[in-house]
Amino acid sequence: MAIRCLMRKWETCRKASIFLTSNTTPLTIIRDNISSALSLRHIVASSVFEYKNVCVGFREYHDGRPRGPLWRGKKLIGKEALYVISGLKRFKDDEDKLPKFIKTHVLRLLKMDLIAVLTELERQQEVSLALMVFKVMQKQDWYKPDIFLYKDLIIALARAKRMDDVLEMWESMKKEDLFPDSQTYTEVIRGFLSSGSPADAMNIYEDMKNSPDPPEELPFRILLKGLLPHPLLRNKVKQDFEEIFPDSSIYDPPQEIFGAR
Known part of the structure; x- marks a missing residue:
């Protein structure tokens, strides 16, 4: 137009x-x-x-924020939290600098920033640092037992095959009168089975049966599959499964594979 x-x-x-x-x-017309x-x-x-302003203005304007997936992944984390995450990863193998960094930077974080640091370290599978931050968090005045904080940390530890740390967090969770959900039971049972510790997996199974929440099928099926080399333990779990879930069926492999790894 x-x-x-x-x-x-x-x-x-x-x-x-x-x-x-x-x-x-006439002169007037010329004028x-x-x-x-x-x-x-x-x-x-x-x-x-005006045309130049319209075409070029959008390119010249920049609000200072990073563009693309990098910003979308970090926009909920504050600058101090990001600085702490990078510092912890930088000093994680330095026994002298890491405690000083925790004292001077981690302890000064606000509650939400500290939780963001814990969540991001779990996402990046920096489970040793995540466990350290969680223990720092437990000493704060504002800390209250939270099953979701335990759940994310225990699952991250189990997936990293840090089963000794899983047992430590499991006992700490029980002392605070917290009960995990079905996903937590499933991941921990799977972690112990894949680490070659069926006895510990059965201990978690007994905790699951005593939980106030009704059990679900998935952890039972994970345990039944992992206990194939241990038929006595598997038969016990199978009997419990048939009593709790009478309408569900279980696939039993041929007898010759029992006891074989």
């Missing part, structure tokens, strides 16, 4: 110029046409300026 308007005004001025060159025109030409020049200049 703007270009069409400019073309119309330009055509008017061109016709006026032709009329002036081919006819004898009016000159004024029109000057006005057109002003309109063209201002229109070009």
Whole structure:
């Protein structure tokens, strides 16, 4: 629309110029046409300026935030929390600098920043640092037992095959009268079975049966599959499964694979 308007005004001025060159025109008409030409020049200049602002303005403006997936992944973490995460990873193998960094930077974080640091370390599978931050968190005045904090940390430890630390956190959770959910039981049982500790897996199974929440099928099936080399333990779990879930079925492999790894 703007270009069409400019073309119309330009055509008017061109016709006026032709009329002036081919006819004898009074002085007032000449003055009016000159004024029109000057006005057109002003309109063209201002229109070009506005067009440049529209086209270039978006590229020139930048609000300082990173673009793309990097920002979307970190936009919920404060600058201090990000600094602490990078510092912990930098000094994690330095026995002298790491305690000083925790004392000077980790302990000064606010509650939400400290939780964000813990969550991000778990996501990055820095489980040793996550466990250290969790223990720091437990000493804070605002700390209250939270099953979800335990759940995420225990699952991260189990997936990293840190089963000794899992047992430590498990006992700490029980002392605080917290009960895990089915996903936590499943991951811990799977972790002990894959680490070659069926006895510890059975201990977690007994805790699950005594939990106030009703059990679910998945941890039973994980345990039944992992106990194939241990038929006596598997038969016990199978009997419990059939009593709790009478409408569900269990696949029993051929007898010759029992006892074989």
